Amino acid sequence: MKIATWNVNSLKVRLPHVLKWLEENPVDILCLQELKLTDDKFPLAEIEAAGYHAVFSGQKTYNGVAILSRHPIADVVKNNPLFPDDHQRIIAATIEGMRIVCVYIPNGQSLDSEKFTYKMQWLKALHDWLKVECEKHPQLALLGDYNIAPEDRDVCDPAAWEGQTHVSEPERNAFRDLLSLEMKDAFRMFEQPEKLYSWWDYRQMAFRRNMGLRIDHILLTQPLAARCTACVIDKVPRKWEQPSDHAPVIATIQ
DSSP states (O other): OEEEEEEOSOHHHHHHHHHHHHHHSOOSEEEEEOOOSOGGGOOHHHHHHTTOEEEEEOOSSSOOEEEEESSOOEEEEESOTTSOOSSOOEEEEEETTEEEEEEEOOOOOOTTSHHHHHHHHHHHHHHHHHHHHHHHOSSEEEEEEOOOOOSGGGBSOHHHHTTSTTSSHHHHHHHHHHHTTTEEEGGGGSOOOSSOOSEEOSSTTTTTTTOEEOOEEEEEEHHHHTTEEEEEEOOGGGGSSSOOSBOOEEEEEO
């Protein structure tokens, strides 16, 4: 089974890319972030025609998350019950005995902003909720855009990013707190090429220069990690016309 995550940065704009990618990479489960559309605008007919079930939680202009699956979807939960929030950033469901949690973690803007305070509060609430979820669902996968580069090797130029969001010590501590729930970073379970990232700014030819960050992640509880045989980043869609600024991340679970 293959599970994947992809911040598509507007499903309305990127729907042809999603359908093309799924045709070429027929993963079992795909988590999407930044839908940037309301539920009534979700392209359910097109997704179903591609052979996928879908559950989604949308929002106009910003945010929005979805889970696409070739298998039946059950027990859907939207948002974190421990953190009342108007932003649509979490959707969870049970698929083939696995608890799939799709997240779009806040950006944070800058370390001295209210948005960064919100991000840290949001992450603390996510940790507290997942602690309970992992006890209820031993086979849990947390997929999404975390807006955190966990280590300096996940950053193209650590010195240039110093003092900014995504790389700060509080954010990295929050990432480590998630790992403390006996979860594994699927990508780092395997030998990987150096300077492999999942996001590149649209500006300053960042993709061509490979000036990116690894901020899209798949964390697995121990039972799933034990069955994980690969985790890769697919840079191909980032080369397409009008691409998302993120690339898909795919984990293989036996």
